[in-house]
Amino acid sequence: MTQTTPVTTEETEQAPTRTDLCAAGPRRHPRPDGQDRYTISEVVAFTGLTAHTLRWYERIGLMAHVDRSHTGQRRYTNRDLDWLDLVGKLRLTGMPVADMVRYAELVRAGENTYGERHALLEATRRDVLDRIAELRDTLAVLDRKISFYADAGPQQPH
């Protein structure tokens, strides 16, 4: 427990109070900007990912290099948390990790990749719509079978 709140005891250089308008949603950060230097175990607690996975994400380039403390330990920021949030959502869509890495590279590459990023998100959006339609279809089949089992079990072949 010695390192769970090392935040204000270290080099905390009060970042330029960047208003992060990416979210625009109801999600709030555990700590305000400026105090956002989370240890890996804190991020584990917030995201539900394992420390292994977090380190692996960084290794494969799915996250930009995470800042380190003077002893070399990772210190995640609110921005990193936002990114992990997005990654979690994309993962739910079934997007392969390689594609997410591609998107991460585009983000790191800077402004001239807006078009490509937009296209990638549009494509993903279409995939999500398709998957929702598939699942609805499946739901219909499931409902049909369930009511067969409830009403007339013995006639059901499968």
Add this chain to the structure above:
Amino acid sequence: MTQTTPVTTEETEQAPTRTDLCAAGPRRHPRPDGQDRYTISEVVAFTGLTAHTLRWYERIGLMAHVDRSHTGQRRYTNRDLDWLDLVGKLRLTGMPVADMVRYAELVRAGENTYGERHALLEATRRDVLDRIAELRDTLAVLDRKISFYADAGPQQPH
């Protein structure tokens, strides 16, 4: 192509015209009951699965043993096609193959497993509902980001 239509030239014993009321849906079979002895490559064409996968499904017990011709080749029935249809749907839900095998075993075990099958389908139904909700959530995030990229690209941090 020599073996693509071996159906009526073989032992076709005109099955007892079982009305398959599992489907109750709009899906029609390629051939009527009684002429339903499809080769593996026909099933590949109908289902989009590979022959490898079809044989693998049988090996692991995800399909009951498929009937064979006198030379040992597989001959699938309309009922097998129905089952593969269901498996395809369940696969879309993300259900692990092991769970599908479990369901297949219950089906083979007979009438006294109705309760368990019903429960399994209900649980799957809940999973599907959850996944749809997750995807809707993701869709909202995606839409937000997409409109950011369209309207105010340069302010988008990710």
Add this chain to the structure above:
DNA sequence: TATGGCCTTGGAGCCCACTCCAAGCAAGTG
């Protein structure tokens, strides 16, 4: 001073769902 907790790294290992391979058989065609 030593014990324990949390962290670091590169690389190996694991599980799942296929996917492919080698060797071989049966049937039809030139």
Add this chain to the structure above:
DNA sequence: CACTTGCTTGGAGTGGGCTCCAAGGCCATA
């Protein structure tokens, strides 16, 4: 007859996404 096509089998290989391991550093409390 040789050759091709379509199928058979058990077992090995592949790719994705983690998951774990060994060896070691830092630091606080007993």
